Amino acid sequence: MKASLKANVLWLFCVLFFAVLPGKAEEAPELYARSAVLMDGDSGRILYGVKEEDPMPMASTTKIMTCIIALEEAEDDTVCTVSELASAQPEVKLGMEKGDTFYLKDLLYSLMLESHNDTAVCIAETVGGSVEGFAAMMNRKAAQIGCRDTYYITPNGLDAQDETGEHHTTARDLALVMRYCLTQSPEAEKFLAVTQTPSCQFKNIKGDRAYSCTNHNALLTIMDGALSGKTGFTAKAGYCYVGAVRREDKLLIVSLLACGWPNHKGYKWVDTKELVQYGMENFEKRPFEKPGRQLPEVPVENGKKESAGVQIIYDGTDGASGVLMRKEEQMEVQIELLSGLRAPVRKGQKVGTVRCILDGVVYAEYPVEAALDVPERDYAFCLLRLCQTLVSAASG
Numbered sequence: 001m002k003a004s005l006k007a008n009v010l011w012l013f014c015v016l017f018f019a020v021l022p023g024k025a026e027e028a029p030e031l032y033a034r035s036a037v038l039m040d041g042d043s044g045r046i047l048y049g050v051k052e053e054d055p056m057p058m059a060s061t062t063k064i065m066t067c068i069i070a071l072e073e074a075e076d077d078t079v080c081t082v083s084e085l086a087s088a089q090p091e092v093k094l095g096m097e098k099g100d101t102f103y104l105k106d107l108l109y110s111l112m113l114e115s116h117n118d119t120a121v122c123i124a125e126t127v128g129g130s131v132e133g134f135a136a137m138m139n140r141k142a143a144q145i146g147c148r149d150t151y152y153i154t155p156n157g158l159d160a161q162d163e164t165g166e167h168h169t170t171a172r173d174l175a176l177v178m179r180y181c182l183t184q185s186p187e188a189e190k191f192l193a194v195t196q197t198p199s200c201q202f203k204n205i206k207g208d209r210a211y212s213c214t215n216h217n218a219l220l221t222i223m224d225g226a227l228s229g230k231t232g233f234t235a236k237a238g239y240c241y242v243g244a245v246r247r248e249d250k251l252l253i254v255s256l257l258a259c260g261w262p263n264h265k266g267y268k269w270v271d272t273k274e275l276v277q278y279g280m281e282n283f284e285k286r287p288f289e290k291p292g293r294q295l296p297e298v299p300v301e302n303g304k305k306e307s308a309g310v311q312i313i314y315d316g317t318d319g320a321s322g323v324l325m326r327k328e329e330q331m332e333v334q335i336e337l338l339s340g341l342r343a344p345v346r347k348g349q350k351v352g353t354v355r356c357i358l359d360g361v362v363y364a365e366y367p368v369e370a371a372l373d374v375p376e377r378d379y380a381f382c383l384l385r386l387c388q389t390l391v392s393a394a395s396g
Contacts, residue, residue, distance in 0.1 A: 032267040033259035037171040041251030043323040059232030062157030071187035076105035086121040106202035113213040120156035147173035174255040195228040241268040283324040288364040303343030309371035345374040
């Protein structure tokens with residue numbers, strides 16, 4: 001009897017113990033990088049970050065901005081003439097000689113595959129008139145993209161400082177720049193073509209010197225779905241990296257700053273793999289939410305109808321696009337309609353907005369428009385309504 005009682009007590013203890021055990025916690029990635037971001041490349045949502053707003057030097061990841069500006073602002077056959085400043089840049093370099101000439105389309109491979117510093121300066125002087133002029137273009141573009149704490153001084157990412165500050169970015173901003181290059185720039189297709197090229201050969205315009213370039217973005221060969229990326233290193237910045245992976249319906253962008261120093265060149269690949277795996281396992285793509293109820297009518301003052309029918313105008317991205325979310329997350333749908341209108345109201349006139357919000361950030365916004373015309377009341381309309389009222393009263 002005692003043995004049976006002991007067994008029952010032990011069984012009850014085990015049931016209670018395992019019942020109160022927490023579920024498996026979502027383990028945060030353990031990274032080498034001092035600053036890092038995992039971003040949903042389609043929506044721009046930050047899925048994970050470590051000191052993502054801390055300003056830090058970015059080394060040659062700078063060159064993705066140099067490349068996209070060159071693609072957007074100059075033609076492929078633009079002639080680039082090598083200056084003394086360009087030829088004097090430190091290693092890593094193409095080995096340009098002052099006065100030599102190249103086509104821009106060839107130098108972009110030198111810039112992005114081999115990360116040549118002299119090439120970056122030559123491109124900057126050609127497209128921007130000077131290094132300073134090109135840096136101004138870079139900073140304007142960064143602001144347009146939505147970077148909050150990025151400042152460019154050099155086109156190649158070598159450590160620099162001027163009266164305004166130091167050459168720097170943040171992991172958040174760096175991921176945003178890569179997102180722009182891949183999904184928003186009108187030259188995104190060309191950017192991908194350049195950065196995905198395994199190797200290439202070209203000559204200067206004279207044809208008397210030949211060059212060969214090999215892509216140093218190892219992610220392209222070690223990870224399924226790798227799209228693009230750029231490495232970087234200076235003694236101050238450490239190893240840096242920004243890259244993108246497309247798997248299934250997810251576009252994941254990884255940015256890493258200060259990800260080790262010699263002899264830890266491989267840390268960036270370990271961190272990238274860790275972040276991509278985290279994104280794949282913990283997030284799912286969901287289309288932008290639509291209102292689950294019928295929208296209320298918008299009252300119309302002095303109109304031939306008392307209200308205007310409304311309709312949401314979807315831009316075609318709903319369903320085809322969306323945002324990466326954890327299973328337990330829910331997107332808030334916010335409906336904002338005008339409290340009233342005064343006739344005349346025209347079909348297609350904007351009367352409100354529907355917003356899809358997650359963590360306080362608006363990820364989709366759709367206009368609400370009047371679905372029909374509501375003319376203003378006139379004398380004939382008022383007379384007709386009066387007659388209808390009298391007839392109704394008489395028949396009642």
